[in-house]
Amino acid sequence: MRLSSTEEYGLRCLLQLGRKGPGASVTIPELSRTEGISQAHVAKMMRLLRRGGFVASTRGQSGGYALARPAEQIAIGDVLAVLGGRLFDSDFCGSHPGVSGLCAHMGDCSIRTVWRTLQRAVDAVLGALTLKDLLRREPEMNAWASARDKSLPTYSPHV
Numbered sequence: 001m002r003l004s005s006t007e008e009y010g011l012r013c014l015l016q017l018g019r020k021g022p023g024a025s026v027t028i029p030e031l032s033r034t035e036g037i038s039q040a041h042v043a044k045m046m047r048l049l050r051r052g053g054f055v056a057s058t059r060g061q062s063g064g065y066a067l068a069r070p071a072e073q074i075a076i077g078d079v080l081a082v083l084g085g086r087l088f089d090s091d092f093c094g095s096h097p098g099v100s101g102l103c104a105h106m107g108d109c110s111i112r113t114v115w116r117t118l119q120r121a122v123d124a125v126l127g128a129l130t131l132k133d134l135l136r137r138e139p140e141m142n143a144w145a146s147a148r149d150k151s152l153p154t155y156s157p158h159v
Contacts, residue, residue, distance in 0.1 A: 003084070009037050010045035010083040011076070011134075017055060018071045018131050025064035045083065052082030071135060077126030 013031050020026055028046065032039045046065050049055045056068040067074070125148070133144070 003080075005041075006045060006048075007080050007084040009035060009041060010049060011079060013037075013042060013045055014049060014054060014067075014074070014079060014131060015134055017065060017067050018135050020066075022070065023066060025058060025062070025066040027064040030064070048082055049079070052079070054079060054082070067131075071132040072130050074131040075127055076129040076131065076134065077123055079131070080126060 012035050016031055016034055017024075017026055028039050028042045031037070031042045031046070035042070046055060046057070050057055050065070050068075053068055054074055055065045057063070057065050134141070136144070
């Protein structure tokens, strides 16, 4: 499972707005230059973020994009859901049935349980993480991640 470029770059653009502070706006060309992303791609991501209620746009000479609400009220899980969706949605099994109209495992699927469990774990981490948290420096985020890691079970491959 991988994050899409839209999710990664959209989050990076949102971080740029957060770093500017409340009320400050940034234009698409500025975001494009700062992040090394095409203006068309930035425009697409900002449109998604605006529709999701995370950014507001202003037209005109001093226009651009600004955060629509304080950074501590923007959950990263919500942002990623708007930019690309979830790892596992409840309709996943219906949209990936194989060659027949229904999945052969619709009534008894151990894999579905794994995806649901994984989605709950991802939701727990990303739902607790806000844009304000991501505005920290990397050493601070490493400390946050280390503290969280101590509560997780360890995994070693059975290969």
